[in-house]
Amino acid sequence: MKGLILKDIYCLRTRIMTYVLTLVAALAIGILISLSSEYGNMRLDVFVGDDITVSEDDLSAYKIMLGGATFLAILLPLGVGFDGIMTFHMDEKANFNDVLRTMPVKPVEIVLARFSTAYGFLLTGYVSSILIALLISPVVEVFTLGEMIHAGTVMTCALAAGLGVTCCALFMWNKKTCERIFIGIILGIYAVFAIGIIALDKRYGDQLDAIMNTFMDKVKILFENCLTWLVPVALLMTVVCFFVSVLIVKRKGRGVR
Amino acid sequence: MNKEERMEAVADTAVHTENDYVIELKDVTKDYGDFVLNKVSFNIPRGCICGFVGQNGAGKTTTIRLIMDIIAANSGQMKVFGKDMHTEGKTLKDDIGVVFDEMGFHDFLTGVQINKIMSKMYTNWSEEVFTGYMKKFGLPMKKKCGKFSRGMRMKLQIAVAMSHGAKLLIMDEPTSGLDPIVRNEILEIFQEFVMEEDHTILLSSHITGDIERIADMVVFIDKGRIVLSGEKDVILENHAMIKCSKKDAESIAKEDIVSVRQSAFGVDVLVHDKKACARKYEKLTMEQCTLEEIMIHYVNRANNESKEA
Numbered sequence: 001m002k003g004l005i006l007k008d009i010y011c012l013r014t015r016i017m018t019y020v021l022t023l024v025a026a027l028a029i030g031i032l033i034s035l036s037s038e039y040g041n042m043r044l045d046v047f048v049g050d051d052i053t054v055s056e057d058d059l060s061a062y063k064i065m066l067g068g069a070t071f072l073a074i075l076l077p078l079g080v081g082f083d084g085i086m087t088f089h090m091d092e093k094a095n096f097n098d099v100l101r102t103m104p105v106k107p108v109e110i111v112l113a114r115f116s117t118a119y120g121f122l123l124t125g126y127v128s129s130i131l132i133a134l135l136i137s138p139v140v141e142v143f144t145l146g147e148m149i150h151a152g153t154v155m156t157c158a159l160a161a162g163l164g165v166t167c168c169a170l171f172m173w174n175k176k177t178c179e180r181i182f183i184g185i186i187l188g189i190y191a192v193f194a195i196g197i198i199a200l201d202k203r204y205g206d207q208l209d210a211i212m213n214t215f216m217d218k219v220k221i222l223f224e225n226c227l228t229w230l231v232p233v234a235l236l237m238t239v240v241c242f243f244v245s246v247l248i249v250k251r252k253g254r255g256v257r
Numbered sequence: 258m259n260k261e262e263r264m265e266a267v268a269d270t271a272v273h274t275e276n277d278y279v280i281e282l283k284d285v286t287k288d289y290g291d292f293v294l295n296k297v298s299f300n301i302p303r304g305c306i307c308g309f310v311g312q313n314g315a316g317k318t319t320t321i322r323l324i325m326d327i328i329a330a331n332s333g334q335m336k337v338f339g340k341d342m343h344t345e346g347k348t349l350k351d352d353i354g355v356v357f358d359e360m361g362f363h364d365f366l367t368g369v370q371i372n373k374i375m376s377k378m379y380t381n382w383s384e385e386v387f388t389g390y391m392k393k394f395g396l397p398m399k400k401k402c403g404k405f406s407r408g409m410r411m412k413l414q415i416a417v418a419m420s421h422g423a424k425l426l427i428m429d430e431p432t433s434g435l436d437p438i439v440r441n442e443i444l445e446i447f448q449e450f451v452m453e454e455d456h457t458i459l460l461s462s463h464i465t466g467d468i469e470r471i472a473d474m475v476v477f478i479d480k481g482r483i484v485l486s487g488e489k490d491v492i493l494e495n496h497a498m499i500k501c502s503k504k505d506a507e508s509i510a511k512e513d514i515v516s517v518r519q520s521a522f523g524v525d526v527l528v529h530d531k532k533a534c535a536r537k538y539e540k541l542t543m544e545q546c547t548l549e550e551i552m553i554h555y556v557n558r559a560n561n562e563s564k565e566a
Contacts, residue, residue, distance in 0.1 A: 101327045
C-alpha cells in the first residue's frame with residue numbers, strides 16, 4: 001500500500017504547478033477584492049455612506065459581487081483538492097492497472113491507497129482554503145472569517161461525500177464513461193431545476209419572487225446549520241463508498257476482455 | 258540447470274508429480290461472446306521455458322490474464338505453484354514477475370522512483386539486483402521512462418520482473434516489435450534466468466523463431482483452443498514436411514496428415530509421425546520443418562475443420 005501511495009505522490013507531483021497557480025489565483029482574487037474596496041469606493045461604509053442612498057437591489061448586487069469573489073477565492077483551493085482523483089486517469093493512461101494486478105497487493109490495499117491520496121489531497125485543499133481565508137479576512141467585509149471557514153468546511157464535507165462516490169465510479173468505469181455520467185447528472189439537475197422554475201412560474205406567477213426569496217432564506221438557514229448533520233453524512237458516505245469500492249475492485253475484470 | 262538438464266526434466270513429464278508443475282490449467286473456459294477460450298488445458302513443469310505460441314488474437318493474453326487472476330474464468334481449474342491464485346494471490350504474486358507487451362509505468366517515472374515504489378510493493382525486492390540489471394541493460398536510472406525506446410522499456414519491465422526474487426516469469430509478447438539485436442539480448446537474459454534450478458518462464462509470442470531458439474516446451478493456441486502442446490524437440494522430431502505432387506499427396510493416409518497446403522511447386526503435406534511415415538511412404542522425401550511451418554499447418558487444419566463444420 002505504501003508503494004501505491006508513493007506512486008500517487010509522484011503522479012500528483014506532476015500537477016504541483018496547477019496547484020500553485022490556483023493558490024496564486026485565489027490570493028490574487030483576495031487582493032483584488034481588497035484593492036477594489038480601498039480604491040474603487042467599494043468599502044461597505046463608503047458604498048453605503050450616510051449621504052448616499054442605496055437601494056435594496058444595489059446592496060444585494062454589491063454583496064453578490066464581492067461575496068461571490070470571496071467565495072471563489074476560498075473554493076479554488078478546494079476544487080484543486082479534488083484533483084487527487086486524477087491519479088485514476090494517470091494510471092489508466094499508463095496501463096498501470098494491468099501491472100498492479102500482477103503485484104502482491106490486496107483489493108483493500110488498492111482502495112485504501114487511493115482513498116488516502118484522494119482525501120489527503122482534499123484535506124490539503126481545505127487547509128489551503130483556510131489559509132486563504134485568513135489572509136483575505138482583514139480586507140473582506142462581506143463575510144467574517146468564521147463565515148468563510150464555515151463555507152469552506154461545508155464545501156469540503158460536500159466534496160468529501162462526492163469524492164467517495166467519484167472514486168466508486170472510477171473504480172467501476174473508465175474516465176470517459178464517468179465523465180459522460182457526470183455530464184448527464186449535471187444536465188439532469190439543470191433540466192429538473194429549469195422545469196421546476198417554469199412550472200412554479202406558471203402556477204404562482206407574480207408570487208414566484210416571494211417564493212424564491214423564502215426558498216433562498218431556507219437554504220441560507222440550512223447552510224448555516226448544516227455542519228451538525230453534514231459532517232456525519234460525509235463520513236458515513238466515505239466509509240460506505242470505501243467498502244463499495246473494495247467490492248468493485250474484487251469483482252473488477254470479470255467478463256471484460 | 259543447463260539446457261540438457263532442463264530438457265531431461267521436461268521430457269520426464271510422465272513422472273511429474275503435481276508439485277513439479279508451476280502452472281496447471283485444466284479445462285479453463287472464458288466466454289466473451291465474440292471470443293471463447295475453450296477448455297484450455299496444459300501443465301508447465303518447474304525449471305523450463307515454455308513457449309506459448311499463437312497468432313494475434315488466439316487467446317494468449319487472455320490465458321495469461323486468467324493465470325494471474327486479472328480476469329475470472331467461467332469454468333475450469335487453475336493452479337500456480339500448486340495453489341489457487343484467487344485465494345492466495347498476494348503470496349503467490351510475490352514469486353511471479355510479469356512483463357506485458359506495453360510498459361505499464363507512468364512516463365514521468367524514473368528508474369530511481371520505480372525502485373522506491375517497488376521496494377514497498379514486493380517483500381523480496383532487491384535494490385542491488387535492480388540497479389545491477391539497469392546498469393547491465395544500459396538504462397539510465399535518472400531518465401524518465403517515457404523517453405525510453407521500446408527496447409529500453411521492455412528491458413525496464415524485465416529488470417523490475419527479475420528484481421524481486423521471482424521464480425516464475427510470465428512474458429506476454431516481450432520481443433514483438435523489437436529489432437533483432439535487442440531481441441537476442443532479451444532472449445539471452447531469459448536463458449540466464451532459467452539457469453537457476455527452480456526458475457520457470459512462460460513466454461508468449463507469435464514469433465516462432467524466438468520460441469524455437471530458447472523454449473524447452475511449446476503450447477500452440479489457435480482461436481481459443483490448444484491445438485498442440487509438448488516438448489519442443491519431440492514436436493520438431495515427430496513432424497515432417499513432405500513436398501510432393503498433388504497425386505502423391507493423395508496416396509498419403511488422412512490419419513497421418515496434419516494439413517495440406519498448396520505451394521508453387523506442388524503441395525506441402527505436414528505429417529505428425531515422421532518415423533511411421535518414413536516407413537509407409539518410402540518414395541516420398543521428408544524434410545525437417547520449423548515451428549512456424551507446424552503452427553501454420555495446424556492453424557490451416559483448424560480453419561478447414563471449422564469451414565467443414
